[in-house]
Amino acid sequence: MSPSSAVHDNTAWTNAAPDLSVLIPFYRDDPESLIASLDREAGALNGSVEIVLLDDGARDAALITRLIARIEACDLPIRLISLPSNEGRSIGRNRLADAARGSSLLFLDSDMRPDHDRFLQTWSDLARAGQTAVAFGGFSLLQAPEDARFAVHRSMAARSDCLPREQRALQPEKHVFTSNLLVRRDVFEAEAFDPGFTGWGWEDVEWAMRVSRRFKVEHIDNPATHMGLDxxxxxxxxxxxxxxxxxxxxxxxxxxxxxxxxxxxxxxxxxxxxxxxxxxxxxxxxxxxxxxxxxxxxxxxxxxxxxxxxxx
Structure with missing residues (x-):
């Protein structure tokens, strides 16, 4: 962790012993609604899941103040890390993995929303079993906005991203995105994200290509909605x-x-x-x-x- 980063833990963080770490990077986005959605499952999880948030250098003091208030009210163990400057998608996710304590990591984008009330429980069960090296849960547009300005992206996402498990499994490395991705810790320690990727796109698929040469990449039906249509x-x-x-x-x-x-x-x-x-x-x-x-x-x-x- 960068020595100049700021860290805030809620009360539940200190004594938690999680099997699964949910890793959520954000930059100029507000993950508060996602955190609230995930925390609804806290009672059934019994401390088996933690959340690590990474503010990738947005320097939005008002947002951080709101987030600290939100995570203090949460039952899930949550750590918030704020970086002084933007480091990018690959480095940020590698930092999140370093801060995680679980035996498995769930990479979840800040603009995702679980599509059912056992979303974390499903991932936690796989993490506890320890047999799944990599699994992608899938996208949906179930809760996504239907504004006309997003119609083109919605059309494209429905055609290429929101695919059933059986279709994704035909080319397992191609249909891997860090928006809803479970990775066992030893797999990630063997193959981290390439920090040479800058800007947007392909760093997750390239990672999956490398990983698929050594480990099994699975696809399951545990979808979340991509709310951030463009x-x-x-x-x-x-x-x-x-x-x-x-x-x-x-x-x-x-x-x-x-x-x-x-x-x-x-x-x-x-x-x-x-x-x-x-x-x-x-x-x-x-x-x-x-x-x-x-x-x-x-x-x-x-x-x-x-x-x-x-x-x-």
Whole structure:
């Protein structure tokens, strides 16, 4: 832990002996609603689950004050770590793992919401059994906002992220995200997240590729809703950040990536004359509210793949 980080533990933290550590990083997001949702299961868990929160350098004093008040009122053991500056997704999650005491780690994004009232109990039972190396619980859109400005992201997520367990298991490493991911401690000690990834995207899938060469990656049905849907502009900006990360994955794991449609289409697009001039048109189409949502989503996928074609 950084010597300049601030740490706050609630009363339940001191004497807890958890099997499962729930690790929640956040940066300019408010995880208070998620904490409240998780704490509803505290009575049934008997101290078997703790939460470690990481404020990745947002420097939002009002938010931290609210969070401290919230965690003091919680029955679950909770530690809040506040970093003085932003360190990024990979380093932050590695820091969370270092602070955890459980034999298994549950990586959970701050914009997720459990879809049922035995969410933590299901993960805790797997952690206590100790047989599961890695398991992804799945996404849903059950509780996600239905605002028109999020319609494109909702369409894309329903098609590619919110998949049933059987479909995810066909390519287990591809459908791993740190938004709802159980990892046994010895697995994470063997394979941590690569701090060389910066910005948004692919650091979790690259990690799963490495892990799957040594350990079994499982998929179960223990979903949570992804509440943090993005506008087209926000999603496009994330894709722009993710292109160098995609190239990093291609260089390291060509055997996995060569089977992905995004890679195959990107390779084909490399032969298209004037792709760089055409690419902004895909983004423009995705932004147009005059077009059907499915066509806008298709255009945004083309924009992402065109970025990848230039990166590789």
């Amino acid at each position: 506008t087209v502009e926000s999603l496009a900006a994330k894709y722009e950040q993710s292109a160098p990360n995609f190239a990093r994955v291609v260089a390291r794991h060509p055997d996995f990536v060569s089977a992905y449609p995004s890679y195959r289409v990107a390779r084909r697009l490399q032969t298209v004359p004037g792709l760089r001039a055409i690419r902004p048109l895909f983004k423009q189409a995705a932004r147009s509210s005059l077009l059907p949502v499915r066509l806008r989503a298709f255009s945004l996928r083309l924009y992402r793949v065109a970025l990848y074609a230039e990166a590789i």
